[in-house]
Amino acid sequence: MVLRPGIGDSKMAGVRVGNRIVGADSPVTVGWDNVERVEGGAFKKAFFTYFQPVMLFAAIAFWYYAPNEIAVASTGFKIFIGFSIFLMLLEWINPRYGSWNITWKEFATDIFYLGMGMTVVTMMELYWGADAITEWVQGAFDWESFAWFVALPLLVQALAISLIFDFGQYWMHRGMHNWQPLWIFHAPHHYITQLNVYKGSVGHPIELFLIGLGVGGFFDFLPRAFLIAGAIGLMVGSYQHINTRFNSPRWWRFLFNTTDHHSVHHSQDYEGTRSNYGTIWIIFDRMFGTCVDGEAELLGMEGGRRMKISETMVFPWTEGRKAWRDWIAQRREAKQITGLES
Amino acid sequence: MARKWPVIDRIWRSRGAVPVDPPLPPGEIFDRLSGLFDQGELEIDQANRRLDYRKPNPAAQDKLATFSNGSLELAGDNQGQLLRYDVGSPALLLTFLAPLLFLALAQGFVMLGQWEESKEASQAEEEDEEDEEPGELHWFDQMLGAPAPEDPGEDEEEDEEDDDYSPRDAYGLAALFALIYLVGRFLEPYLFRKTLRRTIHAGSEP
Numbered sequence: 211m212v213l214r215p216g217i218g219d220s221k222m223a224g225v226r227v228g229n230r231i232v233g234a235d236s237p238v239t240v241g242w243d244n245v246e247r248v249e250g251g252a253f254k255k256a257f258f259t260y261f262q263p264v265m266l267f268a269a270i271a272f273w274y275y276a277p278n279e280i281a282v283a284s285t286g287f288k289i290f291i292g293f294s295i296f297l298m299l300l301e302w303i304n305p306r307y308g309s310w311n312i313t314w315k316e317f318a319t320d321i322f323y324l325g326m327g328m329t330v331v332t333m334m335e336l337y338w339g340a341d342a343i344t345e346w347v348q349g350a351f352d353w354e355s356f357a358w359f360v361a362l363p364l365l366v367q368a369l370a371i372s373l374i375f376d377f378g379q380y381w382m383h384r385g386m387h388n389w390q391p392l393w394i395f396h397a398p399h400h401y402i403t404q405l406n407v408y409k410g411s412v413g414h415p416i417e418l419f420l421i422g423l424g425v426g427g428f429f430d431f432l433p434r435a436f437l438i439a440g441a442i443g444l445m446v447g448s449y450q451h452i453n454t455r456f457n458s459p460r461w462w463r464f465l466f467n468t469t470d471h472h473s474v475h476h477s478q479d480y481e482g483t484r485s486n487y488g489t490i491w492i493i494f495d496r497m498f499g500t501c502v503d504g505e506a507e508l509l510g511m512e513g514g515r516r517m518k519i520s521e522t523m524v525f526p527w528t529e530g531r532k533a534w535r536d537w538i539a540q541r542r543e544a545k546q547i548t549g550l551e552s
Numbered sequence: 553m554a555r556k557w558p559v560i561d562r563i564w565r566s567r568g569a570v571p572v573d574p575p576l577p578p579g580e581i582f583d584r585l586s587g588l589f590d591q592g593e594l595e596i597d598q599a600n601r602r603l604d605y606r607k608p609n610p611a612a613q614d615k616l617a618t619f620s621n622g623s624l625e626l627a628g629d630n631q632g633q634l635l636r637y638d639v640g641s642p643a644l645l646l647t648f649l650a651p652l653l654f655l656a657l658a659q660g661f662v663m664l665g666q667w668e669e670s671k672e673a674s675q676a677e678e679e680d681e682e683d684e685e686p687g688e689l690h691w692f693d694q695m696l697g698a699p700a701p702e703d704p705g706e707d708e709e710e711d712e713e714d715d716d717y718s719p720r721d722a723y724g725l726a727a728l729f730a731l732i733y734l735v736g737r738f739l740e741p742y743l744f745r746k747t748l749r750r751t752i753h754a755g756s757e758p
Contacts, residue, residue: 258654275698275699312619313612314732314735316610316612318643318736321732322650325725325729328722329654329657329661329722332716333660348678361688364689404613430687433639
C-alpha cells in the first residue's frame with residue numbers, strides 16, 4: 211500500500227478510507243502511525259506533547275474562577291492576541307514544514323483578512339449575523355421552557371454551547387463543500403497554500419460571516435459559560451491553521467480537530483478536501499463518516515496557485531456568474547433536446 | 553533606468569547594487585539568476601547585460617514574492633562588477649495604503665455608533681425595559697467556588713471597551729499596518745539583496 215506517493219505523479223494510488231480513495235490526486239499521509247512525530251530532546255518532546263492539554267485546562271480554570279470584573283469579552287480578546295503571538299513563536303521554534311514558513315508578505319496578507327474579519331464582518335454580524343438571528347428566533351418562540359439550561363453546572367453549559375455551535379458549523383461547512391451557491395464563497399479559503407496562525411481568517415468576508423453563524427446562541431446560558439466555551443474554541447481551534455508540529459495525545463486527536471486533520475482538508479487532493487469539516491471537535495466527522503486521520507503538506511487548489519486579495523474579493527461574483535450562465539445554457543440545451551425528441 | 557514616480561516611488565521600490573566578487577562572465581551570472589525566475593515573465597538582454605522580470609502572482613514561498621517586478625543590470629568590467637537592481641513591490645504599496653482603509657472603516661463604526669445611539673435614545677423614551685434577574689449558579693459550581701453572576705443592572709456603566717460600535721479595533725489595525733509596512737520596507741530589501749548575493753555566489757564558494 212502506497213502511503214506517500216511521489217510528488218509529481220499525475221494520478222496516484224491513494225489509500226482507501228471507508229468507501230473513498232484519499233490521496234489519488236495529491237500526496238496525503240493516512241493513519242496516525244504514519245504521521246511524523248516531534249523530534250529532539252526529552253524537554254522538547256514533552257513540551258509539544260503536553261502544551262495543548264495544559265493550556266486548555268488552564269484556560270478553562272481561568273474563566274471558571276476569574277472575578278466578574280475580569281471575566282469579560284475584552285479580556286478574552288487580549289488573551290487571543292497574546293496567545294496568537296505565542297503560537298507564532300512556536301511556529302518559528304518547531305515548524306511542521308519548512309515550505310509553510312511565514313514570510314512578511316504572507317503575514318501582511320493574513321493580517322489584512324483578520325482585519326476584514328474584525329471590521330467588515332463584525333459590522334455584517336451586528337445586523338444580519340448570529341446575534342440578529344438569535345434575537346429574531348428568541349422573539350418568535352417561547353423559549354421559557356429551556357430556562358433550565360441556565361441552572362446546569364457551568365462546565366456542562368460550556369460544553370453544550372461548544373458542541374451545539376460546532377455541530378452547526380460542521381453542517382454549514384459540509385454544505386459549503388456540497389452546494390455551489392455556498393461553495394463559491396468558501397472556495398477562496400481553499401486557495402491557501404500553507405497553514406499559519408492567522409490563515410483561518412483568509413477568505414471572502416461573506417464566507418467568514420456564514421461560517422460564524424451559530425445556533426448556540428438560541429438558548430440562554432450564563433455569560434461565564436459562553437466565555438468558557440470561547441476559551442475551549444480558542445485553545446483547540448487555534449491549532450487548525452498553524453505551522454507547528456505537536457505530539458497531540460491520543461484522546462485529543464480522537465476528540466478534537468488538529469492541524470493534521472485540517473491539513474488533509476486543505477490538501478490538493480479532492481477527496482481529502484471532502485473530509486474533516488469540524489472546527490473544534492472532530493467527533494461529528496467520526497459520527498457522520500467524513501473523518502480522515504492523517505496529514506498533508508501540499509495544499510491549495512489548481513496545483514497550489516495562490517489567490518490574490520483582489521481575486522478573492524470578486525471570486526464569488528465572477529464564479530457565480532459563470533455557474534449561472536452554465537446552468538442557463540444547460541437548461542436551453544435540455545429544452546432543445548426535449549423539443550427534438552417530441 | 554527611467555523613473556515614473558521620482559521620490560514617492562521609494563514607498564514601494566528598492567534600488568541598490570550587489571558586488572560580484574570574484575567577477576564572472578555576464579552569461580554565467582544570468583544563468584545563475586535564472587533559477588529565481590522560474591515563474592512569471594523574464595526578458596534577458598545579453599547585449600545590454602540587463603534582465604527584466606515580472607511575476608504577476610508569485611507563490612507564497614517565492615524568494616521574489618515581495619519584489620515581484622523590476623530589472624537587474626550588470627555594470628563594470630572584470631576589475632570590479634556590480635549588479636544594480638531597481639525592483640518594485642505592489643505588496644509594499646498596498647501595505648502602505650492599508651492604514652487608510654482601516655481609518656475609513658473606523659469612521660464607519662463611529663457613524664454607525666452615533667446612528668444607533670440616536671435610535672436607542674428615541675426608543676428608550678417609549679419603552680422602559682425591565683432588568684432580568686441574574687441566573688443562579690448550580691450547587692456544584694457554588695461548592696467549587698466559582699463567582700456568582702452579577703446583577704445585569706450593575707454593569708451598565710462598565711466596559712465601554714466592549715461597545716459593539718467601537719472604532720478601537722479599526723484604529724489598532726491601521727497602526728498595525730503602519731508597523732508592518734515599516735518592518736517590510738527595511739526587512740524585504742535586505743532579504744532581496746541577500747537572495748541576490750547568495751544566488752550569484754552559489755557556485756563560487758568552495
